[in-house]
Amino acid sequence: MKKTRWVNYLFITAAIFFLLLSITACERTEYDLLDPESAGIWKQYSTTNSTLPGNTIYDIDVDQSGNLWATCYGKGVAIFQSGTWTTYNTSNSYILSNYTTVLEPVTASLLIGTEYGLSIRLTSGTWQYYSDASVEYMIVNSIKCDSHGNYWIGTEDEGYYFYNGTYFYHYLSGYDVNTIAEDKSGNIWLGTDHGLYKYNGTHLTTSATPVLNTSNGLTSNSISTLYPDSKGRLWIGYYVSKTASWVDNNGVNQLNLMDGKEITTIWDIQEDKKGDIWFATGGSGLIRYDGVIPHSYKEYNTPSIDDYIYSICLDLGGNLWIGTRTKGVIKYTLPLE
Amino acid sequence: MKKELSIFTIILSLAIITPLNGQTNSQPGDKFTLLTMPYNQRQLTLYRGQLQANAGYKFAVRSRNYDKNGDLLVLKDEGTASVFHYYFLQVRYGITNFLELSAETNYLKHGVRSLTTEYYSLTDNITVNTLSTKKGVGDLLIMGSARLPITFKWFDFGIKGGMFIPTSKYEPFKPTHSVTSVTAVNTFTVNYHFNNTNGFGVPVYVLGAVAKLSYSKLSLETDFSFKTPSKEGENVRWDETLTASKTFTYSNKTYKYLLNNDIEFNASLHFQATGWFNIQLNSNYYSSKGGWTEYWGAKYKNPEEYLFSLEPAFEIQISPALRIYELAGFPIFGKNKDAPFYLFMTLSYSIFPFLK
Numbered sequence: 227m228k229k230t231r232w233v234n235y236l237f238i239t240a241a242i243f244f245l246l247l248s249i250t251a252c253e254r255t256e257y258d259l260l261d262p263e264s265a266g267i268w269k270q271y272s273t274t275n276s277t278l279p280g281n282t283i284y285d286i287d288v289d290q291s292g293n294l295w296a297t298c299y300g301k302g303v304a305i306f307q308s309g310t311w312t313t314y315n316t317s318n319s320y321i322l323s324n325y326t327t328v329l330e331p332v333t334a335s336l337l338i339g340t341e342y343g344l345s346i347r348l349t350s351g352t353w354q355y356y357s358d359a360s361v362e363y364m365i366v367n368s369i370k371c372d373s374h375g376n377y378w379i380g381t382e383d384e385g386y387y388f389y390n391g392t393y394f395y396h397y398l399s400g401y402d403v404n405t406i407a408e409d410k411s412g413n414i415w416l417g418t419d420h421g422l423y424k425y426n427g428t429h430l431t432t433s434a435t436p437v438l439n440t441s442n443g444l445t446s447n448s449i450s451t452l453y454p455d456s457k458g459r460l461w462i463g464y465y466v467s468k469t470a471s472w473v474d475n476n477g478v479n480q481l482n483l484m485d486g487k488e489i490t491t492i493w494d495i496q497e498d499k500k501g502d503i504w505f506a507t508g509g510s511g512l513i514r515y516d517g518v519i520p521h522s523y524k525e526y527n528t529p530s531i532d533d534y535i536y537s538i539c540l541d542l543g544g545n546l547w548i549g550t551r552t553k554g555v556i557k558y559t560l561p562l563e
Numbered sequence: 564m565k566k567e568l569s570i571f572t573i574i575l576s577l578a579i580i581t582p583l584n585g586q587t588n589s590q591p592g593d594k595f596t597l598l599t600m601p602y603n604q605r606q607l608t609l610y611r612g613q614l615q616a617n618a619g620y621k622f623a624v625r626s627r628n629y630d631k632n633g634d635l636l637v638l639k640d641e642g643t644a645s646v647f648h649y650y651f652l653q654v655r656y657g658i659t660n661f662l663e664l665s666a667e668t669n670y671l672k673h674g675v676r677s678l679t680t681e682y683y684s685l686t687d688n689i690t691v692n693t694l695s696t697k698k699g700v701g702d703l704l705i706m707g708s709a710r711l712p713i714t715f716k717w718f719d720f721g722i723k724g725g726m727f728i729p730t731s732k733y734e735p736f737k738p739t740h741s742v743t744s745v746t747a748v749n750t751f752t753v754n755y756h757f758n759n760t761n762g763f764g765v766p767v768y769v770l771g772a773v774a775k776l777s778y779s780k781l782s783l784e785t786d787f788s789f790k791t792p793s794k795e796g797e798n799v800r801w802d803e804t805l806t807a808s809k810t811f812t813y814s815n816k817t818y819k820y821l822l823n824n825d826i827e828f829n830a831s832l833h834f835q836a837t838g839w840f841n842i843q844l845n846s847n848y849y850s851s852k853g854g855w856t857e858y859w860g861a862k863y864k865n866p867e868e869y870l871f872s873l874e875p876a877f878e879i880q881i882s883p884a885l886r887i888y889e890l891a892g893f894p895i896f897g898k899n900k901d902a903p904f905y906l907f908m909t910l911s912y913s914i915f916p917f918l919k
Contacts, residue, residue, distance in 0.1 A: 259855050259864045263631075457804075457814075479807060482749050484684040499859035501802050501816070517804035518753060518811075519682050519689055544859045562858050 266561030268530035271311070272554030279304055279313040283549030285339075285537045289331035292542045296555055297326035303338050303347075306555075320353035321345045330369040337377065339366025344379055344387075356394055358387070370406035372414060378406045386416065388429060397429045407452040409460060417449030422462065438462075443478030445469050453495035455503060463492025463505065470495070470505060484520045485510035494537045498560060499544040506535035506548065531556055594915040598883045602833055602841040603782045606715035607773055608708050609657030615913045616654050617667075623647035623905035625675075629897035631866060642678035647671075647903060661712040668730075669701040671761045687749035694754070699761035702727040706769065719775040723788075726769065731762030738801050742809040751809065757801070763822060764796040782833040792822035792854070823854035823865050831876075839880035845890070847872045849900075870897035886911040 271278050280298030288294050294306040302315030302324045315324050323340035330337040338345040343357030343364040358364050361384050368380035377389035385398030386406065398418070405417035414425035421439030423430055439447045444462065451463040459472040466489045470481045483490065483505065491508035498504060498514075505513040511524035511533045525533050534551035541547060548556040597610045609615055626644040628636050638644040653667035677693040706725030736758035745751040771788035799815040806812060831845035852867040876890035888909040894902035 259862050262863045262866050265858070265863065482684075482687060484682060484687050484689075484749065488685075501814075517802060519691065521682075544861055560859055562856075562863060 269557045277311040281554040285328040286549040287539050288541045332371040337369045341365045368405045405452045409454040417452045419448050421447045455497045461495045465491050496538040506538040594918050603777045603835040607710045607719045607721040608663040611660045612915050613657040617911045619651045619909035621649035621907040623903035625903040628901045633898045645675045647673045661710045663708045665706045667704045672698040690752040692754045695757040697759040701761045703730045717777050721773050723771045727767040733762035733764040735759045740811045766793040780835040785830045788827045790825040795821050818857040820856045821854045823851040825851045841878040843876050845874040866899040868899045870900045871895045
């Protein structure tokens, strides 16, 4: 009797042990989880290690399907899908020129600025274009599709063109319109070589007064880029300055980029998913502003990148894509804290 | 569902087994004998009617950690060594000679001061000091333990199950950064101070089993415990912006997380030198994986962690009601885990409130 009881105890003990072990074996698996080792990594795509057609990337952006587009200066435009770059240039498409400058993905099409006007690639694969025959050059510097579906095309020395879905209208001739942005309230801002303008329902003329210029807060009148961030600030980058500015309800604020140089050009500005602001600069590499301090990423401390960066964008997964002057495209996955 | 089913199976097994194998417990009824029972003759749970209060303090010197490759990093060289204070309070009660209930909580205090960093350009200089503190009361752990319903002579076996109830304030408090030594617009010192808290934020289940084998003055005890979260949690990260007047404004963003599953094994060899003094060497293996944390909209796997430590310890019976337990921990190998040296002292006070 006593022996049988001990056999029972041992059996129960073994059974409970196996039960506990089986519970621990039931580990949950999440197949869409990312590897923490992939964070904080710079990955370069250039003509030597990929099918990217050129290493000078003036602009880079992501369309609504998550595809990455890059303007490769002198080589047309390229799309990155499934790890491969596909190129559209004058030899295989109806793009106006291989000297592509900027691009703007919009619903059902892609707007591409070139040194000879605007090319439009519809999702169907058909191409359209607009080039103003009345001007000597239509070098497109900036493109913005506003929340009403209108196109704003900024040019070098020829002001901007406004397209309402039917006609193109031409304004501010003689000005460089380098950048156009729409803020959360739907205001359209134009950054020019004469300061910052705001569209108030009436299109601009050369007699219009800029909202901001050096007389009321800007560091320079030569604005290179504008970026409205998620906190309601409008960031302003300049051609030759060592500061960036932002405008909020309290007025104009200056941010010293602390890049060790007296002057630099801010070519592009982008907010990441963490809320940090990134500046793509000519000569000072990348600068990340975390709300307190500007952090510098240059060739000497980040060998993967170029000191000359023209463009930066965010993909749907929160990765930064960086267009450089000589090193092609660089992908950066944000580090985990 | 699988997990709930497993817990239910254990409880059901106990409910069936206990009456089938129930026997009159023949433990001595003298409370003095029970309170002073040496470790090698003591059963795994408290005796019927025994109430025990344990208060502990752990002091850890966090001077090294193991990186993702298992290599040892000396934090002292990086200027980020720190100390860690952990207090715990536990109350246990023996409902029967083979069933026990307990409740415990803890308080944690830990501060990490990072190496001072300088950011400078030709004309500007920003100095950054960072202090990250973690302190607060932890979650309340309610446990039930059961052992074989036999008189312990040389073999004992028990299981335990419970849950951490998320009673603590687990979300980090708003940071309390400051700016000092302002000598120019861009020459100043930033003092970051992050205020983290203690607690899991979600209910966490605990399951475990323990076995004990005694032969003369020697005893061998092994235990295993498994900890798993009941669901995903949500927490916040603070973000700061320095204003032109050198003050900070703060905002926060929520993120989701799933805690890791933790497994812990202990195996200890005890020697009962005299009736009031027991010495032991414990080996502890801790492993943690299976969870994830959301960063900037993407879910990342939590890095797998493990740590193996050796822990020499002793137990002294000071008086019939009072016992002291002292342990020192020495990490041997690990991965993605701090490797602190620690001292853990516990005072244990036992009474039989209902036994004359």
